[in-house]
Amino acid sequence: FVSILHILFASSISRNHHHGFLFFFPSSSSLLSTVTTLSYLLLLFYLMVASAWMDGWMDGSPPKGRPFNLAASRSRVPCPTAKMEALASPILMIVSDLDHTMVDHHDPQNTSLLRFNALWAADYSYNSLLVFSTGRSPTLYKELRNQKPILTPDIVIMSVGTEIMYGDSMTPDEGWEQQLNNGWDRSLVVEEAANLVELRIQAETEQRPHKVSFHIDKIQAPKTINFLSERLRDRGLRFKIIYSGGADLDILPEGAGKGKALEYLMHRLKSEGRYPINTLVCGDSGNDADLFSVSGIYGVMVGNAQEELLHWYDQNAKENPHILHASQRCAAGIIEALQHFNFQPNVSPRDIHTSLVGQKKDDFSMVGHEVVEYHLLWERWEKAEVEETDSNFHQLKEALAPDSTLVLPWGVEVNPYHAIEALRSQYGSCKGMQYHIWIDRVRMMHIANGKWVVKFNKWKSTVKELSCRMTTAVLQLKPDAPNGVYWTHIHETWLEGYSGSKNL
Numbered sequence: 001f002v003s004i005l006h007i008l009f010a011s012s013i014s015r016n017h018h019h020g021f022l023f024f025f026p027s028s029s030s031l032l033s034t035v036t037t038l039s040y041l042l043l044l045f046y047l048m049v050a051s052a053w054m055d056g057w058m059d060g061s062p063p064k065g066r067p068f069n070l071a072a073s074r075s076r077v078p079c080p081t082a083k084m085e086a087l088a089s090p091i092l093m094i095v096s097d098l099d100h101t102m103v104d105h106h107d108p109q110n111t112s113l114l115r116f117n118a119l120w121a122a123d124y125s126y127n128s129l130l131v132f133s134t135g136r137s138p139t140l141y142k143e144l145r146n147q148k149p150i151l152t153p154d155i156v157i158m159s160v161g162t163e164i165m166y167g168d169s170m171t172p173d174e175g176w177e178q179q180l181n182n183g184w185d186r187s188l189v190v191e192e193a194a195n196l197v198e199l200r201i202q203a204e205t206e207q208r209p210h211k212v213s214f215h216i217d218k219i220q221a222p223k224t225i226n227f228l229s230e231r232l233r234d235r236g237l238r239f240k241i242i243y244s245g246g247a248d249l250d251i252l253p254e255g256a257g258k259g260k261a262l263e264y265l266m267h268r269l270k271s272e273g274r275y276p277i278n279t280l281v282c283g284d285s286g287n288d289a290d291l292f293s294v295s296g297i298y299g300v301m302v303g304n305a306q307e308e309l310l311h312w313y314d315q316n317a318k319e320n321p322h323i324l325h326a327s328q329r330c331a332a333g334i335i336e337a338l339q340h341f342n343f344q345p346n347v348s349p350r351d352i353h354t355s356l357v358g359q360k361k362d363d364f365s366m367v368g369h370e371v372v373e374y375h376l377l378w379e380r381w382e383k384a385e386v387e388e389t390d391s392n393f394h395q396l397k398e399a400l401a402p403d404s405t406l407v408l409p410w411g412v413e414v415n416p417y418h419a420i421e422a423l424r425s426q427y428g429s430c431k432g433m434q435y436h437i438w439i440d441r442v443r444m445m446h447i448a449n450g451k452w453v454v455k456f457n458k459w460k461s462t463v464k465e466l467s468c469r470m471t472t473a474v475l476q477l478k479p480d481a482p483n484g485v486y487w488t489h490i491h492e493t494w495l496e497g498y499s500g501s502k503n504l
Contacts, residue, residue: 083154083443092128092343093276094120095157095262095291096334097283098136101302103148104330109434110149112332117151117438119335119348121456122356122372125442126364129276131265133157133258135244135287138170139205146466149459152441160242160250160287161261162210168441176264180210183238184253192231198224199249212251221249244286244308258283259290266294278343282334285309292316292323299323300337302330349373353386355395355483364444367452367475370485372439374399375458379437384428393424398482407491409469410502416490423504435462450477458492460500467500469493 096102104112120130130153134141137159144150156165162180164173189212193199199214206213216224225241228251232239238254262281269275281291281299286308292299299317301309303326310325317323324340326333338346349356349372356369377395380386397420406416440457447453451474458469474489494500 087127087129087274089274090127090129090276091278092124093131093279094124094128094334095131095133095279095281095297097258097285097288097291098132098134098141098144098150099284100304100306100330101282101284101288102132102331102334103144103150104304107330110436112328112330112335113149114436114438115348115350116331116334117149117440118350118372118376119338119345120151121439121442122349122369123345123365126368126444129154131155131157131262133161133262133281133283133288133291135160135248135250137206137208138163138165149436149438149461152457155265157258157261157265159206159208159211160252160256161258161290162208162252162256164261164265176261177210179264180253180256182253182255184210185235185237186210186212188235188237189232189239189251192235193228193251195231196224196228199228202248210253210256214249214251215247216243216249218246225249242287244288245306246308248287250287257290258288259293262291262294262297266296278341280334280337280341280343282337283309284330286312297322298337298341300333300340301325302333303327304329304333349376353380363446363450363452363477366477366483366485367444367454368442370399370475370483371442371454371456371473373483374487375437375439378423379430379435381423382426382428382430383433383435384431388427395482396420396423399485399487401476401486401488404486404488404490406489408502408504409492409494409499416487416504419504430462433463436460451475452477457495459498465500466498468495468498469500470495 099105102113102116104110107113120128124130130151132141132150132153132155134157136144141156141158152168154167156170157163158165164176165171166173186209193212193214198216198220200216201207202213202215221243225243229241232251240252240254240257242250242252242257244250266275266279279294279297281288281294281297282302283289283291283299284302284305286306288301289309289312291297292301292312293316299322301313301324305313305325313323313325322341324337326336326340328336335346335348337343347356349369355373374396377386377392381392381396386392397417400417400420402417404416405413406419407413436459438459440459442454442456444452444454454473454475456471456473458471460467460469469492471493472491473487476486476488477484478486
């Protein structure tokens with residue numbers, strides 16, 4: 001069975017675009033004669049199931065073929081993603097705010113964010129969970145993802161902890177929503193707030209079922225909050241008011257907030273046997289304070305943390321060795337925290353110019369680093385950030401098997417080992433430009449004898465365009481390859497809405 005699988009993987013790759021499954025077809029009639037129809041159909045079915053499972057790795061739909069979870073059913077919580085199902089205990093769960101924490105809006109090159117992306121994609125994407133906890137509504141969250149090179153999280157907590165969603169499909173957690181209904185009457189909140197001229201209603205997209213949001217001048221905030229709190233208590237409401245950023249005021253159910261949402265999520269993971277070994281929370285503003293109050297976590301307040309969070313830190317956590325006030329801004333501060341708490345690995349591939357692939361002790365890490373480092377070297381070649389030497393170009397070319405195949409997004413099949421020669425003349429073509437390549441949604445599966453199927457999204461951004469190639473590759477671990485890994489087959493398809501120029 002395994003031998004036949006090897007033969008099929010050595011053959012050319014085709015993709016059924018309608019169903020999204022990978023099919024491996026023999027390349028000659030003589031090969032077909034050696035494989036019985038039954039064996040071929042069994043193999044084909046196996047690969048279809050494997051690819052379908054990988055496609056669902058980050059999908060929020062209920063995974064098929066899993067034991068029925070009575071506790072989850074009773075609480076009406078949707079099944080987690082296939083990735084969450086596969087992780088017995090995540091090595092690390094990072095729970096990070098977005099604006100001015102993971103994302104630095106004062107860094108047009110997105111330097112620290114891209115450093116974090118490379119580290120996560122190479123070392124953590126297969127054994128850890130990435131959670132974004134943001135004050136943004138789903139609408140503004142999607143806008144930010146179109147503006148900045150943000151990774152696809154496994155879970156996103158939105159609207160200041162009033163919504164929890166899973167996977168690419170952003171499947172809502174209905175159990176959390178029902179829990180927030182206790183003692184909450186949104187219409188009464190709106191009615192009382194309308195009597196205060198100091199409160200200026202935020203955009204309609206920011207008004208959510210369990211969140212009413214306003215702008216307020218900093219000097220008016222303390223008095224207004226006290227008066228509004230009295231009025232809402234008089235109406236018998238169970239609520240909380242969160243003031244952050246010196247300008248934003250959110251009214252939520254009493255049991256809501258980023259911290260409460262995280263506690264709910266961690267309790268759920270624990271009840272299902274998937275409690276993270278370590279959890280690191282990251283924030284910069286007042287609405288992140290709740291995160292640092294959750295028990296059993298590590299925390300980092302990034303170097304650019306705002307006044308209200310620093311005040312909370314001085315009053316509540318200055319002597320807590322598990323909470324760090326970083327010296328560096330935003331995502332750089334998150335990497336600083338990984339190093340401070342000695343979470344390993346903690347060095348981004350973007351911070352070094354030598355390969356880490358061969359230094360990795362397990363195959364998952366080798367494959368993850370190869371995918372990230374190969375495309376990073378490609379970017380550096382075009383930006384002239386490495387020397388124009390045969391040795392550097394050799395690393396790009398010799399990682400490709402001589403008989404490898406590449407199906408480009410526009411339907412043309414080439415031999416990349418030969419086609420990549422065109423890249424030699426492109427050295428420095430993007431020097432000094434806003435040009436980046438980053439890898440997202442890495443999913444990998446070991447097949448047999450050092451052969452791996454890897455799926456990932458390859459993003460390219462320039463001043464003129466943002467494109468994304470959904471990529472499926474077959475990689476072979478071999479000691480004589482430059483980094484111990486050969487690329488044997490690559491198939492690319494444009495992500496809908498993000499097609500780009502016709503080049504390698």
